[in-house]
Every structure is written in structure tokens, then in C-alpha cells.
Amino acid sequence: MRVLFADDDQIIREGLANLLNHQDGITVVATAENGAQALDILATQPVDVALVDVDMPVLDGIQTAQRIAKQYPKLAVVILTAFEHEESFVRSLEQNVRGFLTKDIPPDRLAEQLKRAHAGERVFGSRPTEILTSNFLATSSNAPEYLDFRRRVEALPPYLRDVFDLVIEAYPNKTIARRLKLSENTVRTYVRELFVALDFTSRNQLTITALKAGY
Structure with a gap:
């Protein structure tokens, strides 16, 4: 390397x-x-x-x-x-x-x-x-915008929650597919669904918000 x-x-x-x-x-x-x-x-x-x-x-x-x-x-x-x-x-x-x-x-x-x-x-x-x-956790997770975010996350169906947990760890789609035993095309579809469900368009912003919300 x-x-x-x-x-x-x-x-x-x-x-x-x-x-x-x-x-x-x-x-x-x-x-x-x-x-x-x-x-x-x-x-x-x-x-x-x-x-x-x-x-x-x-x-x-x-x-x-x-x-x-x-x-x-x-x-x-x-x-x-x-x-x-x-x-x-x-x-x-x-x-x-x-x-x-x-x-x-x-x-x-x-x-x-x-x-x-x-x-x-x-x-x-x-x-x-x-x-x-x-x-x-001390300053942000209880703010209204993060409480709403947490509610959306907790309402995710299990298959999207699994993807969410790996996306916020910055795993690429290929790794997510391997870990969840899915195809990369399926993962891409699930990531798009996740963004719609949580109202995000960027992995980075999703990760930052998840960290601030205590995930």
C-alpha cells in the first residue's frame, strides 16, 4: 500500500x-x-x-x-x-x-x-x-431536529436499519453487500430508499447527523 x-x-x-x-x-x-x-x-x-x-x-x-x-x-x-x-x-x-x-x-x-x-x-x-x-450526546442528541431524526431511524424496516448501521460506519456498497449477503445493485437500491426515508442526499451529512444524534 x-x-x-x-x-x-x-x-x-x-x-x-x-x-x-x-x-x-x-x-x-x-x-x-x-x-x-x-x-x-x-x-x-x-x-x-x-x-x-x-x-x-x-x-x-x-x-x-x-x-x-x-x-x-x-x-x-x-x-x-x-x-x-x-x-x-x-x-x-x-x-x-x-x-x-x-x-x-x-x-x-x-x-x-x-x-x-x-x-x-x-x-x-x-x-x-x-x-x-x-x-x-451532551449538546445535540436531545435537540428537536435530532429527536425527529431518531424517530425516523427507529421507524426504519429491519433491512434498511441494517444498511443504515453500515452506511454511518462509512462502509462502501461493496462491503455492505458482502456483510449483508446482498448484491451491490440491491444495496444501491436500499441506500436510495434509506436516503428517501431519512430525507438525505449525502452519506457524509447522514453520518454527521447520526453521530450528533447519538448513533
Whole structure:
């Protein structure tokens, strides 16, 4: 699996790249010191996963993820951060990033998460998940708009609820089909039905709302 790692701190950039290169199945094919340089590299270097620091000059990690999503929609982007700002997490979800991990993650665990992101899963570090889940549950889940959302979810027929549970985990249709033992065409039909039932047109917005509603 080919990884591009972007971080403006040279010591972290070189050190983590070296550690990742010692993990099975991982090759850091390029490094960048900012988002603009990362985009230049992507124009010429095939990459499977972009690991991007959230705080960088020129283009920060979120801006970089936004441009990658537009130019390379199949490329998995994982944000790496010290997690100083919770709003970065929500901004990253809006840009369809596959993961949001903290810099204290062990190299072997990071390699595992990058592989999962490459396979189409969405991966979050334990600290971002704990902090944001508790924050959203405390501040958002009882708001009227989320109560209405929860009522709609609970009213879903079982076959759509199964799809909902996997969609909000960011599984692609192919994986959902395999896990539910359905054809991809059937899954696509069910996803369309799910969007109609919950009044959504975007997987990202559905995932964000589900998280805020406590799912």
C-alpha cells in the first residue's frame, strides 16, 4: 500500500515515515511539508492513502482533504492531529476523510488503521471518538431536529436499519453487500430508499447527523 505523508514538522515527517516503512504492507512513497506540495506530488505519484497533518502552512489538512476529494475521489485521506480543536473533526467529516487519528498512536496501530481506510472503512482514534461522542450526546442528541431524526431511524424496516448501521460506519456498497449477503445493485437500491426515508442526499451529512444524534 502506497502512502503519502504530509506534515510540516521535519522530525515528525521523517521519523514517522521511517517507522511506517518498517510495517508490513506499507510503503511511504513520498512526503510533503504542506498541503500544496502534497497535491503537486499526487499529480505525478500514484498513492493509495494520504496521511495528512491537520495543522500545516499554505494549505492545512482540511483544505488539502477538500481538494483531494475533488481531484482524487477514490483516494483515502486520513487526518493526523494532536487533537487540540474538536471542530477539526467535524470539518474533516464534511470533506469525506476516511480517518481522524491522533499523533500518539503507535506505528503498528497506525499501519493497521491506514490499511482499514484503504479498504474503505472509516477509522477514528479512541480519543477523538470518546471526546466527540460525549460532546455530541451532551449538546445535540436531545435537540428537536435530532429527536425527529431518531424517530425516523427507529421507524426504519429491519433491512434498511441494517444498511443504515453500515452506511454511518462509512462502509462502501461493496462491503455492505458482502456483510449483508446482498448484491451491490440491491444495496444501491436500499441506500436510495434509506436516503428517501431519512430525507438525505449525502452519506457524509447522514453520518454527521447520526453521530450528533447519538448513533
